[in-house]
Amino acid sequence: MNHFESSLSLKEIFSEENRKPTIILLFGTLLLVTWRYYGSRTLFLAYLVSQIPFINSIAAMAAEWYNYLTALVLFGVLSLLVIRYIFKEPFSAYGLQLGDWKFWLPATGILGMIMVGAGYLSSKDPHFIAEYPLYKGAGASWQMFTLHAAGYLLFYIGWETFFRGLMQHSLAPRFGVWGAILVQAAISCIVHIGKPTGEIYGAIFGAVIWGIIVVRSRSIIPAILTHWLLGLSLDFFICFG
Numbered sequence: 326m327n328h329f330e331s332s333l334s335l336k337e338i339f340s341e342e343n344r345k346p347t348i349i350l351l352f353g354t355l356l357l358v359t360w361r362y363y364g365s366r367t368l369f370l371a372y373l374v375s376q377i378p379f380i381n382s383i384a385a386m387a388a389e390w391y392n393y394l395t396a397l398v399l400f401g402v403l404s405l406l407v408i409r410y411i412f413k414e415p416f417s418a419y420g421l422q423l424g425d426w427k428f429w430l431p432a433t434g435i436l437g438m439i440m441v442g443a444g445y446l447s448s449k450d451p452h453f454i455a456e457y458p459l460y461k462g463a464g465a466s467w468q469m470f471t472l473h474a475a476g477y478l479l480f481y482i483g484w485e486t487f488f489r490g491l492m493q494h495s496l497a498p499r500f501g502v503w504g505a506i507l508v509q510a511a512i513s514c515i516v517h518i519g520k521p522t523g524e525i526y527g528a529i530f531g532a533v534i535w536g537i538i539v540v541r542s543r544s545i546i547p548a549i550l551t552h553w554l555l556g557l558s559l560d561f562f563i564c565f566g
Contacts (some may be wrong), residue, residue: 342499345412349495352407356399356487357516364395366459389460389473393480404491412495419494421486424544433547437554443450443527444558446511448566451523457560464564474557481553487550488513488532489539490513506536 338347362368366388373391374380408419411519416422447453458464464471488509496505517528520559535548 338364339522345495346499348407348411349492351353353487353492353512356403357512359517360395360399364392364399366392383461386460386469386472390476392459393483395474397479397483399483400487404483407491419490420539420543420545421453421490422544424542424546426542426544426546429538429542429544429547432542436534436538436547436551440551440555441558444555445562445566447521447523447559448562450521450523453523453559454563456521456524457563463560470561470564472562477556477560478549478553481549481556485545485549485552489535490545493536493539500534502540507539509536 337343342498369388369391370384374387375383377387386488404419405421407417408414409422458473460473463470492512493505493509500508501517510529513532514525514528517525520528531552535552538551539545539548
């Protein structure tokens with residue numbers, strides 16, 4: 326058997342050095358497809374809302390929360406289960422810790438201001454205005470916007486736990502830190518297909534920046550906070566700007 330044939334064996338792809346990348350890339354693909362098809366607002370409004378009569382009056386908001394909660398469960402909770410019960414490693418090894426807060430606290434403040442500025446500029450783009458906020462009733466009142474913001478935070482906790490936590494840290498031993506950052510950046514960017522053009526290109530640079538900060542901080546917290554701030558500021562300026 327030549328090298329090419331041996332590299333295609335199940336034994337090889339589940340070898341010690343390939344086990345994590347194989348699990349994560351297959352697992353990640355399954356999760357992303359499942360979320361896009363079964364965690365969408367469209368599916369909720371078309372098939373599920375009719376099964377819960379009292380939801381009809383708040384269907385749009387419920388659909389948004391369904392989308393965010395499915396992301397939290399699929400990307401966040403399932404990632405924790407993989408780390409604990411499949412990899413049998415501590416959460417801290419995947420950036421799920423306080424980390425170097427003396428670095429990331431001021432870094433988050435600086436990057437946060439940049440994200441707010443990006444949100445403001447994007448809020449003037451007709452394509453972003455047409456797309457966001459995802460829940461169109463978010464600007465109806467401060468109470469509704471606060472509820473919208475809480476749902477957004479849950480989404481970003483799940484998102485960052487998976488991409489900058491589980492995926493990036495799992496791939497780093499096999500592909501190197503830079504390789505892991507670029508792979509998670511590529512995959513997370515693909516999920517944005519269908520969004521405004523500026524968001525697609527911005528997602529590439531954002532994913533790389535968040536990946537770097539997570540490595541330096543040894544924590545995904547700054548990525549969660551600044552990613553959330555970016556999305557929230559965009560919606561704020563569209564709703565109240």
